[in-house]
Amino acid sequence: MAILEVRNLTHTYSGNSPFMNDAVKDVSFTVEKGEIIGIIGHTGSGKSTLVQHLNGLLKPTEGNVLFENEDIWENPKEIRKIRSKVGLVFQYPEYQLFEETVFKDISFGPRNMGLESEALENTVKEICGIVGVKPEFFEKSPFDLSGGEKRRVAIAGVMAMKPQVIVFDEPTAGLDPKGREDVMEIIRSYRKATNATVIIISHSMEDMAALADKVIVMNKGSLYMFGTAREVFSHSDELRKIGLNVPIVSQVFEALGLNNIPLTVDEAVEILKKRVGDNA
Amino acid sequence: MLKDITFGQYYDATSVVHKCDPRVKILLMIAFIVLIFVSQNMFSLAFACVSVIFVLLISRVPIKLFLKNLKAIWVVLAFTAVINLFYSNTGKVLVSFWIVEITTGGVYRAVFMALRIILLIFISSVLTYTTTPNSLTDGIESLLSPLKYIGLKNAVHIFAMMMTIALRFIPTLIEEAEKIMNAQKARGADLENGSLVERVKALIPILIPLLISSVRRAYELAEAMECRCYNGGVGKTRMKQLTLSVSDLYAIIFIAVFTCGIIGLNIIF
Incomplete structure (x- = not known):
């Protein structure tokens, strides 16, 4: 079942800045329930503008966004309700932390949804369990945490609203390898616990290949490609033309002139083992 | 909401006003503000209006942008006008209820005050629209430089x-x-x-x-x-030296005429 549908979405910034016009042009795609969708595109290709339409932060200049077959702008006064159904984690979400304690900060979202006392506390604790925020952190100030931990708390702050669709705008930007792996793990465990649909913007082709069921390629505000990760990454030349690439393992196999091209290291290992086995 | 804030915004264009030295512009703007307050009667204020509009036109900044600045302060404007409406009891009584009455004198005063504020906003926006923030601060630094001699090095x-x-x-x-x-x-x-x-x-x-x-x-x-080795202003030289040009001369002549006009009209009427 389609949970989210974008129909002919166009967004024009009304500002008089010449290079900002038509940030998104006539984009259409459908997201099925439970899918993981990756969005890739060079800087300024309209990815961030596109995802801000999914929870109604931006209103389409033309076109519609449908959540469970209903136009989210049907009743503009109710637009705030969509934000708890479609969560959006911005780039560097740790910059939105503001409360005195970690626990209070994570409960900001659910409290805005109207949850109170015990229900609120249970929800926050449940989410902390899923994303791995330890109870001893609850009463700490979010500003005393390390960079990676701050991001974990900030992501938990959005997840605490239990959105059915959760969108991440470059969730691993600026983190060390351990931090990146942690964020990916948080996303996986949230999905496992809630069966949520996940949309991720990323510049890491490796993460996309490992995680995404389908990949959307944006170029200059338009939808350039939309298909399964394997389909999209089989067009390596086109991707390179618009400033993107395929995962490094794929590049290696391509450079070696092999025709069975893997997307992830695990796949590559399988293929190589087979070859070695055949030769031995 | 936040996009309405236009203070400190520079509008790029080629005009006499843009070419003026920032020091001259700052001083002339101060002169303008003083003179707008000096205007005592309808005639001198009308003269000030015409002069301000003249400056707006030769600055080649779209009038729309000036009006946009006005939008941000319309509450202050309305408030001043309303207060002044009741402030005077000269002239014919127009409306009277309870203990307040609105007179022609009050209406005149309200319009007069509102007009003054509008002119102030317009003339100070000319400065910020036609001067880049950098040259504006260069101008201020240069104007304040005499303070160096009284121990504020x-x-x-x-x-x-x-x-x-x-x-x-x-x-x-x-x-x-x-x-x-x-x-x-x-x-x-x-x-x-x-x-x-x-x-x-x-x-x-x-x-x-x-x-x-x-x-x-x-x-x-x-x-x-x-x-980048910043260590304060000591020994720092400038890439762009401020120099006076022909446009500055025009500006000074203009302000001289303006001053005479305002004071003259104040005396005559």
Whole structure:
């Protein structure tokens, strides 16, 4: 079942800045329930503008966004309700932390949804369990945490609203390898616990290949490609033309002139083992 | 909402006003402001109106932009006009209820005051629209330089640098504030509805992250400046020296005529 549908979405910034016009042009795609969708595109290709339409932060200049077959702008006064159904984690979400304690900060979202006392506390604790925020952190100030931990708390702050669709705008930007792996793990465990649909913007082709069921390629505000990760990454030349690439393992196999091209290291290992086995 | 803030915004164009030396422009703007307050009667104020409109036209900045500045202060404007409406009891009584009465004198006064404020806004926007923030602070630094001789050696430079930085970071802060607002809205924050108290409370999740990021930014900027060997104003030379040109002469002549006009009209009528 389609949970989210974008129909002919166009967004024009009304500002008089010449290079900002038509940030998104006539984009259409459908997201099925439970899918993981990756969005890739060079800087300024309209990815961030596109995802801000999914929870109604931006209103389409033309076109519609449908959540469970209903136009989210049907009743503009109710637009705030969509934000708890479609969560959006911005780039560097740790910059939105503001409360005195970690626990209070994570409960900001659910409290805005109207949850109170015990229900609120249970929800926050449940989410902390899923994303791995330890109870001893609850009463700490979010500003005393390390960079990676701050991001974990900030992501938990959005997840605490239990959105059915959760969108991440470059969730691993600026983190060390351990931090990146942690964020990916948080996303996986949230999905496992809630069966949520996940949309991720990323510049890491490796993460996309490992995680995404389908990949959307944006170029200059338009939808350039939309298909399964394997389909999209089989067009390596086109991707390179618009400033993107395929995962490094794929590049290696391509450079070696092999025709069975893997997307992830695990796949590559399988293929190589087979070859070695055949030769031995 | 935040995009309405146009203070410190430069509008690029080629005009006599743009070419003027910032020092001359600052001094002339001060003169203009003083003279607008000096105007005592309808005739001198009308003359001031014509002169201000003349300056607006030759600055080649779209009139729309000036009107936009007015939109931001219309509350102040309306408030002043209404207060002044009741302030005078000269002239014919137009409306009278309870203990207040509105007279022709009051109406005249209200219009007069409102017009003065509009002129003030217009003439000070000419300065910010036609002068880049950098040359504006250069001008201020140069104008304040006599203070060096009374023991405030580095203070003038520091003050000018602070102003440059403040002006430079207005757009950055606006952008940052918008980002944080979006992030909190995505967490269900309600910024548009509710009572006054609720709305002020709703600002906390925006102001705290904004404050923290400003402090962070300040540290980063200080480090970057030190990396480029910034050590205050001592011994610093300028890439662009301020020099007076023909446009400045025109400007001075214009303001002389304007001064004579206002004072003359004040005396005659």
